[in-house]
Amino acid sequence: MSAAIPAWLIVAGPSTPVAIGLATVMAAAAWSKGSLRPSGAIAATVVGSIALRAGATWGGFLIVWFAWVTVGSRLGRARKAVRTAGVVAKGGQRDAIQVMANGGIFAVAATLTLLRCDLAAEAALWGTAALIAAGADTMATEIGTWIGGVPRSVRTGRPVPTGTSGAVSVAGSVSMVGSALVLTAVAVGFGLVPAPRWWIVAVAAVFGAVVDTVAGALVQQRRWCPSCDTATEQARHACGTNTQHRGGWRWLGNDAVNLLCTASAAFLAWGLASLMA
Secondary structure, eight states: OOTTSOGGGOOOOOOHHHHHHHHHHHHHHHHHTTSBOHHHHHHHHHHHHHHHHHOHHHHHHHHHHHHHHHHHHHTTHHHHHHHHTTTOSSOSSBOHHHHHHHHHHHHHHHHHHHHOGGGHHHHHHHHHHHHHHHHHHHHHHHHHHHHOOOOEETTTOSBOOTTOTTEEOHHHHHHHHHHHHHHHHHHHHHTSSOGGGHHHHHHHHHHHHHHHHHHHHHTBOEEEETTTTEEESOSBOTTSOBOEEEESBTTOOHHHHHHHHHHHHHHHHHHHHHHHO
């Protein structure tokens, strides 16, 4: 195992059957609480099993990360549901595509450590940066939507409906940076990230979340409800009207933008680590 990860923090993961069992129990609990849809629970079981099998540091960090974003999603849930009802395409229950868009790269990194122990430190750095970017972006949306304030489009600078992709608010921006720092500290504590390289993960995570916002504003598909005369991300608006394409790339939805967020963070973390080697 790479010496870059403190030896005293490297704890072997459980056997494959035990890892799958533990991940299944946790995913089922999240599903029962309304955090995941059935397909999301299945995807979470896969990601969780891989992380737990890779080691206690991987599994432990994933559990803390999920707890963090779950708390964020539950804060002011009723208020947020009302404010974003006619805008967001998906609600608070995450499906399989959302789970993999957020945690897929982390799962790939964990898998790589199982196959190549000599790459554990490198994979942990970019894999953790990807997951933290997803967490920072999620918390920016959840806290920004909950607290309120006027969200403004990065593309136009004008106020937009709450929940619109590619928009920023003071509360959301502060939450994004704060979450990136908190989760990076947790990753350092678990031993996934060497303390001297914490800044690489934090910078990469914030970068990924910013890429998500910019892509959401510039290239993510934008739709319009002709009946309500309002912007939305829903193919069929909450009023029952089929919406019209109004801009962006038709094929690029929010899930793809989330994947771009995590991929950008992973790439930057890898690049910065390579330059510092």
